[in-house]
Amino acid sequence: MVITELELHNFRNYKSLNLELSKSINVIYGKNGYGKTNLLEAMFLCCIGKSFRAAKDPEMIGYGGESFSVKTGIAENSCSSIRVTYNRAKSKFVEIDGVYVEKLRYLFGNLLGIVFSPESIRTVTDGPDFRRRFLNIYICQLSRDYYYSLMMYNKFCEEKNKILIERSRPDPIEFEVLNENIASYGAKIAYDRMRFVDEVNKTAARIYRYITDDTEDLTVGYVPNIPSLLDEIRKTSGETEDAGNAVQPPEDEKRAEIERIKGVFFADLTSERLVKREFEYGRSVIGTQKDDLDISFNGMNLRSFGSQGQKRSAAIALTLAVLEIMKKSTGRTPVLFLDDVLSELDDRRQRNIAELTKEYQTFYTCAKSDIMRNIGADGTPVNYINVEKLR
Ligand SMILES: Nc1ncnc2c1ncn2[C@@H]1O[C@H](COP(=O)(O)OP(=O)(O)OP(=O)(O)O)[C@@H](O)[C@H]1O
Ligand SMILES: [Mg+2]
Numbered sequence: 001m002v003i004t005e006l007e008l009h010n011f012r013n014y015k016s017l018n019l020e021l022s023k024s025i026n027v028i029y030g031k032n033g034y035g036k037t038n039l040l041e042a043m044f045l046c047c048i049g050k051s052f053r054a055a056k057d058p059e060m061i062g063y064g065g066e067s068f069s070v071k072t073g074i075a076e077n078s079c080s081s082i083r084v085t086y087n088r089a090k091s092k093f094v095e096i097d098g099v100y101v102e103k104l105r106y107l108f109g110n111l112l113g114i115v116f117s118p119e120s121i122r123t124v125t126d127g128p129d130f131r132r133r134f135l136n137i138y139i140c141q142l143s144r145d146y147y148y149s150l151m152m153y154n155k156f157c158e159e160k161n162k163i164l165i166e167r168s169r170p171d172p173i174e175f176e177v178l179n180e181n182i183a184s185y186g187a188k189i190a191y192d193r194m195r196f197v198d199e200v201n202k203t204a205a206r207i208y209r210y211i212t213d214d215t216e217d218l219t220v221g222y223v224p225n226i227p228s229l230l231d232e233i234r235k236t237s238g239e240t241e242d243a244g245n246a247v248q249p250p251e252d253e254k255r256a257e258i259e260r261i262k263g264v265f266f267a268d269l270t271s272e273r274l275v276k277r278e279f280e281y282g283r284s285v286i287g288t289q290k291d292d293l294d295i296s297f298n299g300m301n302l303r304s305f306g307s308q309g310q311k312r313s314a315a316i317a318l319t320l321a322v323l324e325i326m327k328k329s330t331g332r333t334p335v336l337f338l339d340d341v342l343s344e345l346d347d348r349r350q351r352n353i354a355e356l357t358k359e360y361q362t363f364y365t366c367a368k369s370d371i372m373r374n375i376g377a378d379g380t381p382v383n384y385i386n387v388e389k390l391r
Pocket of ligand 2: 339365
C-alpha cells in the first residue's frame with residue numbers, strides 16, 4: 001500500500017495543504033520547526049487514529065482553531081482514502097472511502113504504518129510504559145480484537161480499583177466476576193503480546209546482526225506481569241523453535257491457549273496472598289497493565305549496559321522487525337515513517353537502512369536534503385518536499 005496524497009485542514013502549523021506523494025521515497029526537508037514531523041504525524045494518524053508523539057488530540061488543532069482534518073489518498077490497498085476529523089467538542093470522526101466508521105478500532109489495519117522517531121529510542125532507554133506503547137501501537141494494527149481487549153481490560157481494572165481504593169469488603173461474587181473478566185481479557189492481551197514478541201525477537205535479532213556487522217546478538221523477551229505465566233516462560237526460554245514462523249496457529253489451538261492463560265491468570269489474581277496485598281495497597285498489584293519487555297544484547301540488559309549507539313541500533317532493529325512482521329502476517333506492505341533518523345548515522349549505516357527498506361514506501365525527514373545523499377543512490381527516484389515552501 002502507498003499514500004499518494006495528503007490533505008490537511010488546520011492541522012498543527014498547516015492551515016490548508018494538498019500534497020502529492022511518491023510511491024517510493026519521499027524526503028521531507030527544511031529548517032527546524034517548519035512542520036516536517038507534523039506531516040508524518042498527520043499521515044500516521046490515519047493508521048491508528050492517534051498521534052505517534054503521544055500528543056493529545058486537541059494539541060493537533062492549529063492554534064486558535066476549533067477542529068482539524070487529515071485525509072490520505074491511498075493506492076494499492078483495499079480502501080482508497082481515510083479521513084480523520086477532530087473538533088474541540090471532543091469528537092473524533094473517521095471516514096474510510098467516505099463512509100463514517102462508528103468505532104475507532106475499525107480503522108486499524110486499513111493503512112499499516114510504522115514509525116521511527118527520536119522518541120523511539122525510549123522503547124529501549126526508558127520505563128516499561130514505552131515498551132507497552134510500542135506493543136500496543138503495532139499489535140492493534142494487526143488485530144482489532146487486541147484493542148477491544150485492552151479497552152475492556154482497562155474498564156474492568158478501573159472498576160476493581162475503585163473497590164480496592166474504598167477498601168470495602170466487596171460482594172465475593174461481584175469481585176470474582178471482575179477478576180474473571182480481567183483474567184479473560186488479560187489472557188487475550190498476553191497471548192497476542194507473547195506471539196508478537198516472539199516474532200519480534202526472531203526478526204530483530206537477524207536485523208541487529210546485519211546492522212552491527214554480525215558482531216552482536218539482540219534478544220527481546222516478553223515479561224508478563226502474571227507471575228505464573230512468567231515462571232512458565234522462563235522455564236521454556238531457550239527451547240528451540242522454527243525460525244521465521246509467522247503463520248497463525250489454528251483457531252482452536254489459539255482459543256485453548258488463551259483459555260489456559262486465563263486459568264493461570266485467574267488463579268494468580270484470586271490467590272489469598274494477592275487479594276490481601278491488593279486490599280492493603282488499595283490497588284491492583286499484578287496484570288498486563290504492568291507488562292514489560294526484556295531487551296538484551298550479548299546476554300546483558302541493553303537499558304543498563306548498552307552504549308548510546310547500541311541502543312539506537314537496537315531501536316532501529318525493533319522498528320524494522322515490525323515492518324517485516326506486518327508484511328509477513330498481512331501480505332501487504334506497510335508504509336514507513338523515519339523521522340530524523342539517518343542524519344546521525346554514518347554513510348554505510350544509511351545505505352544499509354536504505355537497502356533494508358527499499359521495497360516500502362518511505363517518508364524520511366531531515367533538516368538538510370544533502371544529508372540524504374545515500375537515499376536513492378541506487379537510482380530509486382526521490383520526491384523531495386521542502387517544508388519551507390509549504391507555508
Ligand atoms: N497546534 C499547533 N498549531 C500551530 N502550530 C503548531 C501546533 N503545534 C505545533 N505547532 C508548530 O509546529 C512546529 C513544529 O513542527 P515540527 O515538529 O513538525 O517541526 P520539524 O520541522 O519536524 O522540526 P525539527 O527539525 O526541529 O524536528 C513548531 O513551529 C510549532 O510551533
Ligand atoms: Mg521534527
